[in-house]
Amino acid sequence: MIVPLAVAAALLAGTIGAHALDQPDPTDPGFLSPVATDDDGGSRLADALRARGVTVRRETDLLPALLALDNAPATLFVPAPELLHPDTLGALGELPAGRRLVLVDPARRMLETAGLPVVPTDRRWATRAVGPAADGRPCPLPEATRAGVAAAQLQRYAAAPDGPVALDRCYAGGLVRLPGRAETVVIGASDPFRNDRIAERGNEALGVGLLGVHDRVVWLDLDGPAPPPTFGRPGGDGEPAWSPTPGGSTEHDNGGTGEGQGQPGGPGPATDQHDGPGDPPGQGGPPPPDDHPLRDAFPPWFWALLVQLALVALLVVLWRARRLGPPVGEPLPVEVRSAETVLGRARLYQRARARGPAAATLRTATLGRVRDRLDLPTTTGHAELATRVAERVGGDPEQIHELLYGAAPRTDAELVALARSLDRLTRTVAAAPGRPTEGDPR
Structure with missing residues (x-):
């Protein structure tokens, strides 16, 4: 009885480990980056947008990305919302009118902190390709209707219980839109934007349609958790403004790269540093403390696999351990004569x-x-x-x-x-x- 359970546990651990390896990690550098050409990058989507005449502007810090939205209507694309610092999430809920915010698989904490009346509901084991009206409700987003069947059903979303407005739902809740002065689009799967899945079904049409509503896309490309905002030189209205993160770069004008940008393989990023209070001139503030260096040193799938292996080891120990309780008399499988024993x-x-x-x-x-x-x-x-x-x-x-x-x-x-x-x-x-x-x- 124990052996089949141990085998089943080993198969379960292997399945979970393989699934964790196959799933992309939004915290990895280059995830859905417009300049990353690997499987989890977004260079193919950026090229498709430029082919349609959409300007792609790459920003590696939230403040320059928000400032880029003040000039004209544009779409702010945030492929890894969990990398944003909680102190800066409130600005996402206060974008200027006529702008669109696209969030990829945001967590509940991020949505609540940003003040968006959207909550995640159930989550699938793997992404499923479905039609825009998979749940029987018509999809009000024309870009989703034109795309048709796409891999957009992984994490589902719904309106918050006390939300002021109703949401526009597509792909059975895998894609929702929050109307308003600045509309917010939340999609629970990264597949339509990734290089390895963009060519499947209607993924490319959906990704290009969501980001190509305006003629400009501000692509927030974070390579790690954003540090807390610091206060530097005052803004135009006399109030303190956030200082850009050292290493911020901009890419715009149909893929043109500004001078001094940091790209993979380039000469290194040009920094626009602002001195925080008490910092030496020409140096940015200290990096945020890392409370869990050992945990952050390994990807999440490693810890999941480690837990499964520990469970298998525990089952093996229980299988091989001595039976609890008093000895129980059992009949001998064969009868041995005393003379044979003595001999x-x-x-x-x-x-x-x-x-x-x-x-x-x-x-x-x-x-x-x-x-x-x-x-x-x-x-x-x-x-x-x-x-x-x-x-x-x-x-x-x-x-x-x-x-x-x-x-x-x-x-x-x-x-x-x-x-x-x-x-x-x-x-x-x-x-x-x-x-x-x-x-x-x-």
């Missing part, structure tokens, strides 16, 4: 040449039988026991003492002779008292 044990003694232990075993058995016959306690001394046996059999006490307590035999012949003498002594003691019998040792 087998004797052969073990013979193979090990253990004449001393064999003689001690024979003498111990003889002493037990003699004491029981003569009704003597186990505390009876050697000399007294030899005397009582001699009185019983009519022999010499010294010879009986040597027979019962003498030295170990040195050869197999001496061991055989000792065994025969002990057997005769036992038979003699068992005979009628006061009458010597044949076999009395002399």
Whole structure:
């Protein structure tokens, strides 16, 4: 029973580990980046947008991305919302009118902090390609209707219980739109934007349609968790403004890269640093402290696999451990004759040449039988026991003492002779008292 459970647990651990390896990690550098050409990058989507005449502007910090929305209507694309710092999420809910915000698989904490009346509901094991009206409701988004079947159903969303407005739902809740001065689009799957899945079904049409509503896309490309905002030079209205993160870069004008940008393989990022309070001139603020360096050193799938392997190891330990409770008598699978047992044990003694232990075993058995016959306690001394046996059999006490307590035999012949003498002594003691019998040792 334990073996099938252990095998099932091992298969489950392998399945979960393989699934974790197959799923993209939004915290990895280059995830849905417009300049990343690997499977989890978004370079193919950026090229498709430029082919339609849409300007793609890449920003690596939230403040420059928000400032880029002030000039004209544009779409702010946030492919990894969980990398944003909680202190900056409130600005996403206050975008200027006529703008669109597209969030990919945001968590509940992020939506609540940003003040968006959207909540995640159930989540599938893997992304499913469905039609825009998969749940029987018509989809009000024309870009989703034109795309048709797409891989957009992984995490589903719904309106918050106390939400002020109703949501526009598509793909059975995998894609929702929150109307308003600045509309917000939340999609629960990254598949329509990734290089490895964009060519499947209507993924490219959906990704291009969601981001190509306006002629400009501000693509927020974060390569790690954003640090907390710092306050630097005052803004135009006299209020303190967020300072851009060191290393921020911009890409715009149909893929043109500004001077000094940081790209993979480039000469290094040009930094626009603002001195925080108490910082030396020309240096940015200190990086945020890392509270869990060991946990952050490994990807999430590693910890999931480690937990599954620990569970399998626990099942193996329980399987191999000793059964709890008192021993339970069970019938022997086969019946072994006593003569076979004695012969087998004797052969073990013979193979090990253990004449001393064999003689001690024979003498111990003889002493037990003699004491029981003569009704003597186990505390009876050697000399007294030899005397009582001699009185019983009519022999010499010294010879009986040597027979019962003498030295170990040195050869197999001496061991055989000792065994025969002990057997005769036992038979003699068992005979009628006061009458010597044949076999009395002399």
